[in-house]
Amino acid sequence: MNIHKDRAGYVTGKHIESRGFKVFDTIEGNDMGQMSYSMPQYQNDKVQILGGYWNYVVKDIKTGQKLWEGWWNSNDEFDGTMAELGAVS
Numbered sequence: 001m002n003i004h005k006d007r008a009g010y011v012t013g014k015h016i017e018s019r020g021f022k023v024f025d026t027i028e029g030n031d032m033g034q035m036s037y038s039m040p041q042y043q044n045d046k047v048q049i050l051g052g053y054w055n056y057v058v059k060d061i062k063t064g065q066k067l068w069e070g071w072w073n074s075n076d077e078f079d080g081t082m083a084e085l086g087a088v089s
Helices: 013-018 075-085
Strands: 022-030 036-043 047-051 056-060 066-070
Touching (some): 066 075
Antiparallel strands (some): 022 036, 036 047
C-alpha cells in the first residue's frame, strides 16, 4: 500500500507538492484494525489526484472525467504521467 513514503514503490507527498499541487482534503481510515492512515488528496488548477492507498485516480478538475488510474512506483513515474496528461506546467 502507498502511504507516501520515501522509498522505492512510492511517490512522496513532498514531491507531489513540489510539482504545484495543494492538499484539498484528507482521507482518514483504518485497515481492518491493523493500522490507521491519513492520506492527503491533491489538486492543482487542472487535475485532482485522489486515493493513494491501493491506487490513484487522476480526474479533470473541470469535468470530473477520469484521466488516469493506477500506481506510481517512483517520483519519476509520477512526473511522466503528469507530463503526458498535461497536468503540470
